[in-house]
Amino acid sequence: MDAEHISKCLGELLPHTVDRLAREKPSAPYGLWPVAQASYEDGFRTIDYGQLANIVNGLAWWIKKNIGTSQNGEKVLAYVGPNDVRLTALLLASVKAGCVLFLPSPRNSSIAQQSLLTALNCQTLVTSEPTPPAGIAILESVKPRPYHLTIPSIDELLSQQHSLFSYEKSFEAGRWDPLFIIHTSGSTGMPKPKIFTQETGMRHIACSNQAKEIQPEAGSVEDFLQGKRLMVTMPPFHGAGLACFLFWAIPFGTIPIAPAAVGIVTAEGLLEALEQTPAEVAFLVPSVVVELAQDPELLVRCAKHLELILLRMKTHNPGVSGALVVGTRRFQAALLIELVASEGNKSLNTVQQAELIERIWPSVEEANRYAPAHARIEKALILILPVNLPLIRAGKGTVQRPASIAQYATAIDDLYANADAIDGHHDNGLTTNGQLVDLADAQSVNRFIRNTVASLRGLVGSETESTTFFERGMDSLMALQLLRKLRRGLHRPDLGLSTIYSNPTLSQLQDAITSRFEDTPSAKEGLSIEPLFKTYSELIQQIPKPTAATPADRASQNEPLTIILTGSTVRTVAERRRKRLLQRQG
Template sequence: MLSPTVLVDRLAAEKPNNVWMKSPITSAQGETHWEDITYSQLKNALDAMSDFIIQHLGPGSPDEVVAYMGVNDVRYPLVILAALKAGYKPLLPSPRNSKEGNLALLKTTKCSKFLFSAEFLPQIATLSVSMPSLKLEPVQVPAVDELLKPFTPTSATPKGPASFSDHETLMILHTSGTTGLPKPIHIKAGVFATFETITSIPTPPGRTSTHCSLFLTRLVLSVAPFFHIFGINFLLRSLYYQKPVVLLPAHKPPTAELILECIVKTNPSALASAPSMIEDICRLPSGLSVLSTLDFVFYGGAPLAEACGNQISNVTSVYNGIGSTEAFFFPTLLLNDPKDWQYFEWNPESGLVMEPTEENPRLAEAVIKRRPDEKYQFVFWNFSELQEWWTHDLFEEHPTKKGLWKFAGRLDDIIVLSNGEKVNPVAFEKIVDGHPWVQGALMLGVGHFQAGLLIEPSSDHQGDNREEFIDKIWPLIEEANAEYPAYARVWRSTVMLTKPEKPFKRASKGSTMRQATYKLYEDEIEKLYKEQEVVDEAPSAAGQSIAGVQEVVRKAIRSVLGSRAAKLTDDANIFQLGADSLQALQLSRILTSSGLKCNAKTVYDNPTVSQLTKAVSVSETSQQPENIISREERMSAMIYRYSRFPKLASPPSPPKSPPAAFNVLLIGSTGSLGSYVLKELIDTPEISQIFCLNRSSNAPERQQKSFEDRGLGPIPSSQVHFFTGETSAPNFGLEFPHDFASLQQQTDIIIINAWPVNFNSPLESFEPVIAGAKRCADFSSGSARKPHIVFISSIASTLNWPAVRHTPEDGNEIIIGEDWDPDNSLPAKQGYGESKHVAASILSNALNAGHINSVAILRVGQLAGAAEKSGVWNRQEWLPSLLKTSTTLLKLPSSLPSPIDWVPTDLAARAVVDLSLSSHHSSTSAVPQTFNLVNPHIVPWSLLVPGIQEFYAPTRKIEAIPYADWVDELKGISPTATDEQIEQMPALKLLDFFEGLNAAATAEVRFATAHAVAKSKAMAGLGGITGRMMRKWMEEWKF
């Protein structure tokens, strides 16, 4: 087969000015236009890249592999082709793989040379240090504009092989890794040769190949990444059929809006994309009208929502494609009836045969069988030893049109929960299967919120008492739970036993037929998920003594914690042992079923066996236990515990004049606010070095992913440095003591941003981060630079102000000022606000004791989604939860008790950096400088309601009702809410918060912002929340 690099040389000679690709160029102002890259420029860039590879890595030896990871721009095809020219086989690991997945690919392919674009330095560095035995040689490739500059080949510039044998590897892709580590797939030259002739594939009389349309259309906008087989199609199309491709800007997230902008500006004849992006386009007001300008929309990789596909098919053609890394794509025919767009019709030349499954006769698995003329069968080039390829893809035939097949899922065992989480049940089932009392085990949960387990007892134990049987096998279930993430754990209440008369369905070879068994127990499974899961979970507490109630509580907590109960003591905080919100709900239901009065808030407020026993005993007996400590006393005790600063022998040294450039220690950089703060620090000229301290060992990868999701651009490795640790530990838990000493010597400003956000947890659960605030003060005290401390606090630290400071003479308006106030009665009555106040008080005490020179307290209000940048407002927060719940109830509050003084997160980050610098410059105060970071411009919620109703009007009609009535709706649902209802109405989990919001609205609370506005340009330029912002956030939530 002719080498594709020789083909590039020919095209450059014969068609030098023809367009190869349209590449996006984004200006400093954020405007994007597309420039043509010709075949002549392609050859020039290819020569430059191949010369670069030779200069940095040397020529490749036979079958030597070089990996590449980069942003999705023209460098991907350039590296692929240049690697071949330099004698290498290019390996394209997905940036979305786990570190372990990519290490496995490198090890399996014996790859030690790694090219990358600058944006992926953190990932490559992590790979390099994670497996030193690989002796990885990472090399950063030049920027696109450097490669497009005129280049004169030298004698060292490789010419590359003129041809390849059909069974020679040209590139290495990999499987998805859904069921384990990704496996390399060697793509052979014969695949390229087949691609070159695929538009000549014979078809039945009067029929057309789908791929003729895809590969011969004038201009395609491809959203597919080049490390995926879908994207490789469009590289080959641009060479073998000389049809150009449009690329999206690599440094912007591929949003529906960006795709529409690209279509309008570049006028393609077709769009090729994953279904999720097309569905997003359908939701936009101008989506269908823009798509109507295309000849067709092509999708693949997953099913497209029927409603969306039907809408598009009314304005243009919809083509459906399917394939795999191993088999490239399956040749199909264009359908006669556009209404059948969801179906496939196989080209006879494909060799595809539909084999009915043993489990479900309605479903068939697609099998590619080798034909005498295998010219158009890609898979047998990659697997020449096979005679047939079982795809594991399941299809269902059209009810009336024979030969049309609709995708119906995978034969794989993956369970997809209703929240989208995927669970591989095999390992779990095998662990439980190991018990002698168990004949078989099947994990449940398809389409449900949590996993369950169906167990077939062995013949000797059929009909055993359920509780005794589960007691016997429970240690193995706990062992399996310990191996699985929290969302995949099996609770005792979701374990179900088979009936003797209904054993598991098994195939002739003895294996369990999963789908058939699910079908057999369909009614029982649905009943299991609809029932209150907690019946019989704990013994009755009726008439029990305090000791008896404590045993009921202890047993219930052990049941919920599972394997983590090994560390349970009567005074251990269950949330510090790893309990989450779902388990708090589960525990409250167990205790309720025992006859005790308990809800999730009771659990949050009393997270130990001892505290919870007292709480439910008080509720049961209506007697107040003795020695109740007030919350103010609890705060005072914690402040005292972490404020033991000895008196200094001499007064503190006056602060030095500020440096020309500041080094900043940012504690907590990978979250939403942290990411935007990091971006602002990078873009601020006064900032020199940035040290990011995070608990996660994979923080660089998470940070890069966060930046990519928000379109924040590359992270400069020369300026940003990542450390793994936590402030609550000595030396911040850093692995090397010299790292701590180095940070202490270099840091000028500390920004404390890492803080758990849980409005249900009690003060004590925040003790680790409170201790961390004390260690930050010690860090500053021990530094010659005496770094300025900026603490990201919360307005929750002042929300009880109306109750303790407001008098009738003050009228209905309450102004919370920007002065530091140590009063322990001011925080909201929840652990989060109390913890912020306690930490600020500790820092204030450190300042008073002269151990630190300056502190700024930033009381941050409600942070909204980004106004100017990308990034989804966290769907778990109260406002998205309110909206999601309202779209289910079809009822929306017409007003809110609290004012809309929200600050978009990206603008808040700008204010954080402004205030960090300005408060450092004026750091002579003997008390903490305090700023209210809330929006000075307030808008009423009622102003936003019509826009929300209009946004959802095409699919649902939402009624606006008084806020109190909306809360009453939730209260009516809450007592019997199922897990599915909680998923669809997440405000149920925050019911106490919404009730409290209403109860607190006795007066109009406002926050003074004059100090913040005077010290921050971002605050001074802040406007109110607009309908445009609200629409942007709703589009991003996709409720």
């Protein structure tokens, strides 16, 4: 499209733009779709802007007849059907009729569909003929049952010339009206509706058209796509797929091509589509990228038909298709690893899992460097998922976190319970000379603790009798690692984190472990709390004191203090701190 057309698009609503293009350039191609839904035997059907506007008008009259018009998108129509021109046309027709089209993912669960339709007060479901399985599922599960309409076929819509269905709203009057509704992936809970207004569309177009401060020869994706034939593998109920058919096609003359009317696009299907109709650019979903990466010959064959492939895929280790960090309400995070699914791929045995963990460990270590203590991953807390039970994903391919965690709840519990046994470190209760640690021998225990602490990565400074572990930089993760090594190496499963926090020096920890008789809690806490109070007291002394008190300062001295207590990991320590603070006068 020329600059004049693009300029006009920035100041008009999409239904007006389509009507204008139907008058000015009726034979200009809008997009291509397979004639048959399940194969490419009948080739592709090209829809021009004259035909698009005619279908939009026909569907707008059809909506008015069967549902009636409304104002400002008050009536919500859900649509489930194949990826063909009727989707774009019904979306624009809904806007003309004052309604709004909702595009639910056919991969949603029945509970998710119920939640979405209820949230939108959507009472009408439009489907193609025959009703797709996803449409049947909605009709059978959603209560109250939506009013069901069957959209006319493409041949029926193209067989007659429909009169213009006028859209009278000005740019200012209609810019905040809803254009369409999609929903979030559901990766953090139930999917939530996302309403795109016409203003949202205008901003997308304006952003794509703005001047780019880059080298002229480099160009940008938006500039490159203008006027190009674009193979779109994104599903039409996804924002990226809709952007191709609405915000790249209509303003900029990009010609979207849908490689499949139903089902999920495959690399073989993409190649078959390219052999039927030429394209210059392909916009690929991750699954197709994975297939092409695993079959170089197929990639070369596809590349012969394309100038550019836009990859929607994250960098990952070979053989790994997904990862999920878990550990909410636990002291430490764990990592779930999903393997790439392929024909004949079997679940790994214990040895193979250990080998895979070693291969991916450098990537985990790199991530650990930038993560807070509670979010760092240990080898013992990496779980390789069975290939027959992959992560649960939303329609756009993102992981649905709550559903996936619920699916592996038992395995995650077992992972945490068995973390000590899985750890591959050789701290099995042997001293450096190969002898077992004698718990009755204080020096033997001291050496073992000293060597174990020294093996922890991240500690700073040198060890002294009065220096606490935490003064040397020990965090909660290091404390947990130390606890596991002590439990296993000393055969003392009764040890807890409080033992380390309450005895933060080498000598104190040695005494706590070797003591055969329990001291009274008050005496023990009194001894163990002093190093912490000493540390905090020294830090408090470093706070600058005011040089002179103002009248306002003197008046405020009689007011009660508000103190925020943080870092109280150990319950007994926290209770003692609170008690001392509350007993403090003023």
